[in-house]
Amino acid sequence: MTSYNGWFYWALLSAAFAALTAIFAKLGLAGVDSDLATLLRTAVIILVLGAFVGYTGKWTNPMDLAPKTLGFLVLSGLATGASWVCYFRALSIGEASKVAPVDKLSLILVAVFAVLFLGERPSAREWLGISLIGAGVVVLGLKR
Structure with missing residues (x-):
């Protein structure tokens, strides 16, 4: 068996959490605008990840990053935000069992x-x- 050096197990966990994301989001979208739901989810992510980074001592000044690195991270953030808005909109009008695979x-x-x-x-x-x-x-x- 191939040695995965740990990446495979993290990827499996990512898949499991992504699956839960779809189910919890579909349940949470009842009676809520999908854009507002995306904003609330994002706020939770910022709070939890901010606490995690602070607790583990991994915080550094983002302005100390190389401009190219910072630029690509900003582009990644913009793409993530666009993906989440589209995903939540699709979940709000479609079935999770169909939306998630197409995603x-x-x-x-x-x-x-x-x-x-x-x-x-x-x-x-x-x-x-x-x-x-x-x-x-x-x-x-x-x-x-």
Whole structure:
């Protein structure tokens, strides 16, 4: 078995928490505007992560970061915010069991962008897995 150096287990936990995010969000969106719900969720994230970073002593001045690093982190934050707004809007009008898998088209886009912008080269086996995810999304998206 391949040594994952810990990343695989963190990724599994991420998937589990992402699944809970969809379920809790769908339940929490009852009677609430999706944009307001996204704002409230973001406020919770800021408070909890701020406390965690402070408690673990990891706080440093963001202005001390290299401009390129800071710029990419800002762009990542903007993309995350846009993703969350769209995701919560989709959840507010669609079924979580359909919205979440379609959202995972991001997996295919990450692979393509990683090839184009990061120079990564997935193996044939990895492309097969990525393609199967894409096929699953298409099957879920087909009208009955």
